[in-house]
Amino acid sequence: MTVDTIAGTPVDVNEDGFLTDASQWNEEIAVELARREGIDPLTDRHWEVIRFMRAQYEAKGTGPTVRVLGKTSGVPVKELYQLFPKGPAKLAAKIAGIPKPRGCI
Amino acid sequence: MGDTIEKVSIIISKGSLEGIYPGLILANGARAEGIEANLFFTFFGLDAIHAKRLEHIKVAAVGNPGMHMASLVGVLPGMSAIATHMMERKMEAFDIPGIPEFMELIGDTGCGLYACKASADLFGFVEGDFIEQVQGILTVGEFYGLAAGGEIIFT
Numbered sequence: 001m002t003v004d005t006i007a008g009t010p011v012d013v014n015e016d017g018f019l020t021d022a023s024q025w026n027e028e029i030a031v032e033l034a035r036r037e038g039i040d041p042l043t044d045r046h047w048e049v050i051r052f053m054r055a056q057y058e059a060k061g062t063g064p065t066v067r068v069l070g071k072t073s074g075v076p077v078k079e080l081y082q083l084f085p086k087g088p089a090k091l092a093a094k095i096a097g098i099p100k101p102r103g104c105i
Numbered sequence: 106m107g108d109t110i111e112k113v114s115i116i117i118s119k120g121s122l123e124g125i126y127p128g129l130i131l132a133n134g135a136r137a138e139g140i141e142a143n144l145f146f147t148f149f150g151l152d153a154i155h156a157k158r159l160e161h162i163k164v165a166a167v168g169n170p171g172m173h174m175a176s177l178v179g180v181l182p183g184m185s186a187i188a189t190h191m192m193e194r195k196m197e198a199f200d201i202p203g204i205p206e207f208m209e210l211i212g213d214t215g216c217g218l219y220a221c222k223a224s225a226d227l228f229g230f231v232e233g234d235f236i237e238q239v240q241g242i243l244t245v246g247e248f249y250g251l252a253a254g255g256e257i258i259f260t
Contacts, residue, residue, distance in 0.1 A: 065137065066133075066136075066137050066214070067133075067202065067210055068200075070210070070213070076213070077210060077213035077214060078213040078215075081136070081213070081214055081215050085139065086139030087136070087137050087138050087139035088137070089137060090137065090138060090139065091139070104130060104134060105130060105133060105134075105200075105201055105202070
């Protein structure tokens, strides 16, 4: 585990750059993490997914997979891939400061 | 970070439930990781993309040691349907989608779906026989062109 300074805030991250403590997250960190992943700017639809991921993580202790996200977030799978081309659940989780979801489907 | 996989082409050659799912899970999982993915259906695997057949995919009840059942029992009428029904109920409990829903999901992820020309010709299938997610019928040469620069997985 290493410390990365994101948007001026030192945060703990794992080897893949995911925050290991979701409580260290803030919206400026999300904007900077998204920019690093080539997503700039974050639109309202991106934020909808990011906030949904955080809410799910807080409620269930894990973020949803792409399929669950498509069924429950109000953003369909096709659009999820347009918003986060490099993997919606993985990238949205990273930007939302929560661990990578571990489901296979 | 070590080496990463950027692109995969997955061939599905079998038409049984257990022959189709692994390829679908690999393709969907690749897209979830941001990996470019293509699915190529050949031989009995074509049933997975055949509009009238994909809802009737069955588990092999005979010659399948994984069933832990004597093949003599497997030949009884309806055994394959019973085994399939049990498997589907179990999959539903684990929230694994059925094949029609899975195909729709995979199409939405941006994964390419293609049919093998030699097999389509052999079975007398034309493009209109396949589900809308199928982008075309490819020759083996065209498949290699599509797969160029990536990994190829045969199932």
